[in-house]
Amino acid sequence: MGTYRLTIRLLCWATMFCFAVLAQVAKPRNPLGNGIEVVSQGHDLYNKSCTACHGRDGTQGDRAPALGAARRYFRLSDAAIFYAIKNGIPGSAMPASGLPDDDIWRVVAYIRNIRSTASDNDVPGNVQNGMEIYQGKGKCASCHMIRGQGGLIGPDLSSIGAQLTLAQLRDALTKAIPPQEGYIPVEVTSRAGQVIKGVAKNEDPFSIDLLDLSGKLHLFTKEELRSVVHQPESLMPHNLDKTLSPTEFQDLIAMLSRQARTKIRREQQGENEVGR
Amino acid sequence: MTRAFGFFLCFVATSAAQIGEKELRQPLSDNWYEYNGTYDSRRHSELKQVNTGNVRSLVPSWIFHVPNASRLQSVPVVANGIMYVTQENEIYALDARTGRQIWDYHRVPAYQRAPNRGVAIWGDKVYFTTTDNYLVALNAVTGNVIWESKFAEYKDGYCSPAAPLIVKGKVIVGVAFGDRGLNGILDALDATTGEILWTLHTIPRPGEPGNETWSGDSWKAAGGDTWLTGSYDPELNLLYWPIGNPSPDFNGDVRKGDNLYSDSVVALDLDTGKMKWYFQFTPHDTMDWDAAEIPMLIDAVYDGKPRKLLAHADRNGFYYLLDRETGKFLHGAPIVKKLNWASGLTPEGRPIRIPGMEPSLKGTKICPNSFGATNWISPTYNPETEYVYFVAEEGCGVASKNTEAFRPGGFQYRATGDVPAPDERTRVFVRAIDMKTGALKWEQERAAAHNFGGGLLSTAGGLIFSADFEGQFSAMDARTGRILWHFNTGQKLSAGPMTYSMNGKQYVALSAGSDVISFSLFDNK
Numbered sequence: 001m002g003t004y005r006l007t008i009r010l011l012c013w014a015t016m017f018c019f020a021v022l023a024q025v026a027k028p029r030n031p032l033g034n035g036i037e038v039v040s041q042g043h044d045l046y047n048k049s050c051t052a053c054h055g056r057d058g059t060q061g062d063r064a065p066a067l068g069a070a071r072r073y074f075r076l077s078d079a080a081i082f083y084a085i086k087n088g089i090p091g092s093a094m095p096a097s098g099l100p101d102d103d104i105w106r107v108v109a110y111i112r113n114i115r116s117t118a119s120d121n122d123v124p125g126n127v128q129n130g131m132e133i134y135q136g137k138g139k140c141a142s143c144h145m146i147r148g149q150g151g152l153i154g155p156d157l158s159s160i161g162a163q164l165t166l167a168q169l170r171d172a173l174t175k176a177i178p179p180q181e182g183y184i185p186v187e188v189t190s191r192a193g194q195v196i197k198g199v200a201k202n203e204d205p206f207s208i209d210l211l212d213l214s215g216k217l218h219l220f221t222k223e224e225l226r227s228v229v230h231q232p233e234s235l236m237p238h239n240l241d242k243t244l245s246p247t248e249f250q251d252l253i254a255m256l257s258r259q260a261r262t263k264i265r266r267e268q269q270g271e272n273e274v275g276r
Numbered sequence: 277m278t279r280a281f282g283f284f285l286c287f288v289a290t291s292a293a294q295i296g297e298k299e300l301r302q303p304l305s306d307n308w309y310e311y312n313g314t315y316d317s318r319r320h321s322e323l324k325q326v327n328t329g330n331v332r333s334l335v336p337s338w339i340f341h342v343p344n345a346s347r348l349q350s351v352p353v354v355a356n357g358i359m360y361v362t363q364e365n366e367i368y369a370l371d372a373r374t375g376r377q378i379w380d381y382h383r384v385p386a387y388q389r390a391p392n393r394g395v396a397i398w399g400d401k402v403y404f405t406t407t408d409n410y411l412v413a414l415n416a417v418t419g420n421v422i423w424e425s426k427f428a429e430y431k432d433g434y435c436s437p438a439a440p441l442i443v444k445g446k447v448i449v450g451v452a453f454g455d456r457g458l459n460g461i462l463d464a465l466d467a468t469t470g471e472i473l474w475t476l477h478t479i480p481r482p483g484e485p486g487n488e489t490w491s492g493d494s495w496k497a498a499g500g501d502t503w504l505t506g507s508y509d510p511e512l513n514l515l516y517w518p519i520g521n522p523s524p525d526f527n528g529d530v531r532k533g534d535n536l537y538s539d540s541v542v543a544l545d546l547d548t549g550k551m552k553w554y555f556q557f558t559p560h561d562t563m564d565w566d567a568a569e570i571p572m573l574i575d576a577v578y579d580g581k582p583r584k585l586l587a588h589a590d591r592n593g594f595y596y597l598l599d600r601e602t603g604k605f606l607h608g609a610p611i612v613k614k615l616n617w618a619s620g621l622t623p624e625g626r627p628i629r630i631p632g633m634e635p636s637l638k639g640t641k642i643c644p645n646s647f648g649a650t651n652w653i654s655p656t657y658n659p660e661t662e663y664v665y666f667v668a669e670e671g672c673g674v675a676s677k678n679t680e681a682f683r684p685g686g687f688q689y690r691a692t693g694d695v696p697a698p699d700e701r702t703r704v705f706v707r708a709i710d711m712k713t714g715a716l717k718w719e720q721e722r723a724a725a726h727n728f729g730g731g732l733l734s735t736a737g738g739l740i741f742s743a744d745f746e747g748q749f750s751a752m753d754a755r756t757g758r759i760l761w762h763f764n765t766g767q768k769l770s771a772g773p774m775t776y777s778m779n780g781k782q783y784v785a786l787s788a789g790s791d792v793i794s795f796s797l798f799d800n801k
Contacts, residue, residue, distance in 0.1 A: 145415075148422035156420040182379070201418075202376040209371050209378050217378070217417045219357045219371050261421075 030078045032102065034109045042110030045103055053093065058114040063093060068114035081108045118169045118257035119161035125254025126247075133252045138240060140252075146259060152215045153199060154236065155183060162260035169256055173240040173249070176233060185231035186210060191224060199235065203228075293356050295397045297444055301510055306777040308354045311394045311439035312654065313774065315508040316573040319656040320734040321775045325782035326797060327737030331751045331761040333798045337783060338375030340792040342368060347770050348787035349391040351439070351654075351731075353402075354776040358416065359785070361792050362392045364437075365406050368792075369419060373778050375794060379419035383412070387430050390452065393505070393771075394439035398447070398467045405436035405449050411465055425470030427451075427463045433686015434458055438505050442467060443515070443546055450502025454520040454538075454566070457497030457682045457689035462517055464549060474549030478502060478519050478537050486536035494531035497682035497689060499523035500538040504568040504652050509584065512601060514552060515544045516573065516586060520566040525646070526635040527562070527677040527691035534559035539567045541588060543603060553603030557590045559626065562634045563617070563675060564646040564690070565591040572657050572664065573600060578712060587711055589655055589666040591648025594621060595714040609714025611650065611707065614643035614670045614700070635675035635692070645673030645702070646694045647728070654731030654772040656740065658754050663708040663717055665732050665740050665754075671702030702726055706742050708757060718757035722746070730786065731772030743769035743786055749793075765793060 032038045047056050055061035058068025085104045088096040097104065113121075134140045143154035150157075164172065171177065179185060179199075186200045188210060198212035208228060210218045222228070241249050295309060304313045304321040313319045326334060342348060342363055350362040359372040365386035369378045388407040395404045401413045401422060409428035414421050427449060428434040434451045441448045446464040454460060460478035465471065478500040480486035487495055499522050506517035522531060522538035539558040542551055557567045567590055574585045578597075586600040593615040597607040605625030617634070618627035633642055647669060655666035673694030680691040696702060704722040709715060722729060722744040730743025739760070740752045747769055750762035767789025775784045785794040 145420045148413075148420070152415060152418045152420060156418075158421065201378045202371060204374075204376060207371060207374045207376055209376065211417065215417065217356075217358070219373060221374070 028079050028082070030082075030105050030108055030112075032105045032109060034112060038106055038109045039113045042106035042108070042113075045099070046107050046110050049097060049099060050107070058111070067111050078105075078108055078112065081111055114165075116165065117162050117260075118164055118166040118253075119260035121166055121257065123166065123254045123257040125250040125252075127251070127255045127258055129248070130251035130253070130255025133244065133248050134255060137248065138244060138252055143235070147261060153183075153211060153213060155180070157256065157259055158261040160259050161257040166253075166257060169253060172236070172238075173252070174238055176238050177236070178232070179234035179236075183234065185233070185235050187229045187231065188218075188220065189226045190220075191226050193226070200230075294399050295355055296399070297510075300442070307356075308352070308774045308776050309397050310353060310441060311351050311396070311505040312507065312570060315441075315443070315510065317505075317507040317570050318572050318574070318659075318734070319654055319732065319772070319774075320658055320736075322736045323775050323777055323782045324735060324737035325777070325780075326735065326739065326775075326784060328739060328753055328760060330797060331737070331739060334751070334761055334763070334784065334795045335798045336763070337794045337796045339794075340368065340370055340375040340377070342366075342787075342790055342792065345790040347391070347768060348789060348792075349437075349771050350394045350787045351772050351774055352785050352787065352792060353395050353397060353439075354774070355397045355416065357778060359776075359792070359794075360395045360397075360402055361787060362394050362404055364390055364392045366392075367395060367402065367404060367414065367419065369402075369416075370792070372776060372783070372794070375792070378417075381412075381414060381419045381421070383410075388435050390435040391437045392439075393437055396440040396442045396447065398442040398445065401467070403440050403442065403447055403467070405438070405440060407435045409434055409436050409451065411440065411447060411449055411470060413467070413470065423470045425465055425472070427465065427472060428461065431686075432458060432684070438503050441505050441508065441515075443508050443510075446473060446546060448506070448515060448517075450504075450517070452501050452503035452520075453686075454499030454501035454503070454523055455525055455564070455688060455690050456686050457499060457523040458501065458686070459496075459498050460501035460520060462502045462544075462549075464546075476517075476542070476544060476549050476551070478542070480536060489533040489536045491530075491532035497523055498531065498535070498538070499525075499689075500535075503566075504570060507571050507573050508546065509573055509600060512584070513546050514600070515546055516571045516600065517542050517544065518566075518568045518571060518588075520568055521561055521564045523689045524680060524682070524691035525562070525564040525689075526675060526693055527679065528560055528634065529677075530679075530691075532560075535561070539565060539592075541567060541571050541586065541598075543600065555596070555598055555603045555605065555625065557588070557594070557596060558592045561592070562677070563592075563642060563644075563648075564693070565648050566652075567591065568652050569650055569666075570652075570654055572655060574657055574659075574711060576662070576711065578606065585711075587657065587664050589650050589664065589668075589709075591644070591651055592627065593618070593644050593649040594627070595664070595709060596625060597712065597714070598625075607712065607714065609709075611666070611709065611714065612644055612668055612670050614672055615649070616641070616643045616672075635677040635694070637676060637678075639674040639676040641672055641697050642675050642694065643672035643697075643700075644669065645671045645696065646675065647671065647673075651728050653728045656732040656734040657711065658734040658740070660736075660738075661708070661717075661754050662711045663754070664711050665706065665708050665734065667722075667728050667732065667742075668705045668707045668719075669702060669728060670705070672697035672700045674698075704728060704745070706732065706740070706752065706757070708740075708754075720752060720757040720759065722748075730769040733773040733775060733784070735775060741773040741775075741784060741786075743771065743773055743788070745769060747788070749773070749786060749788070763795070765789065765791075767791065
């Protein structure tokens with residue numbers, strides 16, 4: 001009995017050692033790459049083969065989730081997505097696809113593409129002209145900063161291309177999006193009747209710190225204020241597709257997509273790992 | 277109506293208000309603009325709302341938790357109503373009245389692990405250094421990164437834990453780790469552009485004065501790092517920077533000579549970086565006794581005439597008083613009872629070594645131990661008592677050496693070390709000594725503490741604030757050392773306390789383990 005236990009224990013250690021060694025082996029990357037053609041082929045394959053459950057173009061389907069939505073995914077690396085398509089996901093409705101390996105890699109390229117940030121794509125457009133639009137006609141620089149130049153009232157855009165997907169970047173310029181924390185427009189009135197407009201850098205039930213439109217920071221306790229009125233809409237204009245020509249708009253998008261000073265470390269958030 | 281008017285007066289409007297030479301030269305009062313408080317590094321505040329008569333009513337006003345922190349070493353900096361606290365590669369900007377976060381900055385990717393001791397302020401920006409040796413300039417109100425400038429190579433093993441010092445638009449930054457054989461540099465960068473204006477090599481290269489104090493090629497992997505913030509005299513336009521230990525720490529056989537400018541304080545012209553004078557506390561150190569302890573600049577009558585003085589309690593067990601115009605040694609005295617490696621100081625201030633008292637192959641009992649009689653923990657000076665206050669450790673070590681060789685890439689190069697002497701119990705004290713004579717005036721033990729803990733703060737309220745390693749934050753009578761107030765923070769304390777005032781209310785704050793805590797007098801209105 002003692003020998004049996006010892007054998008089991010040794011087997012356990014050996015198995016753990018093997019896993020530890022395997023974990024060090026580099027995971028396979030997509031052998032076809034992620035070029036436009038591969039992504040396009042993957043897109044067609046995806047819409048033909050996957051849409052019985054998933055929605056078209058990465059949207060939500062009747063029986064399976066959206067693969068392109070802004071959410072945290074359990075399978076992030078090329079290898080993990082490939083494995084799921086090839087073998088299915090045990091314990092779920094996801095079946096093995098039966099596609100040839102190269103076609104699976106094409107679908108992998110497409111899924112990675114719809115999840116990528118704007119800076120991962122070679123967005124067409126005249127970047128230099130886009131910067132001129134940003135600083136001039138678009139009036140972006142009066143509120144936003146890129147690499148130390150520009151205004152303070154809006155978010156710093158030095159890494160915006162690595163933070164948003166291309167679709168999110170377009171939406172930010174064209175759709176009314178609720179203001180994010182730190183940029184919520186507020187109008188406060190002091191006890192003495194002074195009215196100050198700006199964005200709330202901090203607010204809790206007892207205090208509010210307000211950056212006014214001239215870039216001055218005001219630190220209040222709520223006792224010092226007669227009223228605090230929040231504006232539902234962001235200060236960000238969302239009609240740039242109308243105020244700019246299509247070419248100007250595309251140039252602006254191209255320039256913004258290339259702002260990636262600090263690439264977000266996706267690895268730190270679990271990229272190239274299977275499951276969490 | 278009166279009440280409403282009072283409210284109106286209360287709120288704080290700040291902005292990208294420019295902080296310049298004028299602000300930084302003010303005595304320490306409402307703001308705390310840099311690591312050591314002011315250029316003279318005395319950490320003595322003029323604030324006295326909290327004083328010996330009412331300190332018993334001191335209570336926490338707010339607590340800010342720094343995510344993922346454990347042993348914060350950052351001294352909070354307060355300017356224009358905003359408090360800036362750091363840990364490695366991160367800054368948190370807080371409303372100094374409420375502790376609420378206004379912005380934060382996280383550097384990604386963040387290389388290496390090392391502490392960070394705080395920010396500096398200039399113009400409308402805050403500055404700090406990263407573990408991969410970038411000086412980062414951020415907008416003080418929003419945290420937007422304006423520029424970043426690299427001044428040392430992290431792949432060689434360098435990092436930069438010290439808070440920068442900014443004078444006249446020059447940002448002075450240093451490096452660690454001397455214990456890895458990495459030669460120290462001190463850089464001045466342009467606060468507007470990030471351009472490196474001058475560099476001091478703390479270990480002289482061939483052809484430079486002092487290189488002859490290193491035998492053979494030993495100057496090449498020699499340490500002498502600049503891991504703590506120095507001081508500045510605006511009238512003399514001189515920086516005073518403390519320099520770290522030589523490498524390998526414990527084996528002096530491979531680096532015969534005095535090993536300049538390790539374990540020294542150097543006086544540098546701010547504009548050029550040229551050295552005006554130096555004073556070496558421990559020539560040919562073999563006990564890791566960095567001279568990084570902060571030099572305090574004091575103006576007082578000495579020997580019948582007004583003198584510009586520099587006071588420094590050193591890790592080697594002696595207190596030094598220097599003339600900071602010339603570097604001349606004026607006076608010295610032991611600061612610990614357990615001191616067996618030197619019998620005293622010569623008239624020039626050089627230690628008189630006792631033969632054989634150095635690390636050996638078998639081990640030699642040496643007092644103080646390698647942690648030193650004091651260390652990087654901030655001292656303070658009260659101009660009313662004319663006492664210098666510092667944290668002292670009475671302890672001995674059994675020190676040994678070996679023949680470990682230097683390996684490039686940031687590996688330890690200490691050639692062994694010391695262990696606590698088995699027949700001695702290490703004890704930690706807050707001590708007050710007479711600034712001119714070094715005579716002990718009072719001491720207060722940090723009972724049960726086996727580590728230095730945090731630094732000291734002096735206020736015009738007649739108080740010395742002290743942060744001990746075991747978590748007790750206490751206030752003592754500056755004249756007697758009697759403990760008048762204490763608060764158990766429940767965390768290990770390593771940083772120095774500071775004080776500031778907003779809307780007529782004085783706060784005392786410190787980084788405690790993983791939190792920043794700000795205290796003020798209890799107000800039952």
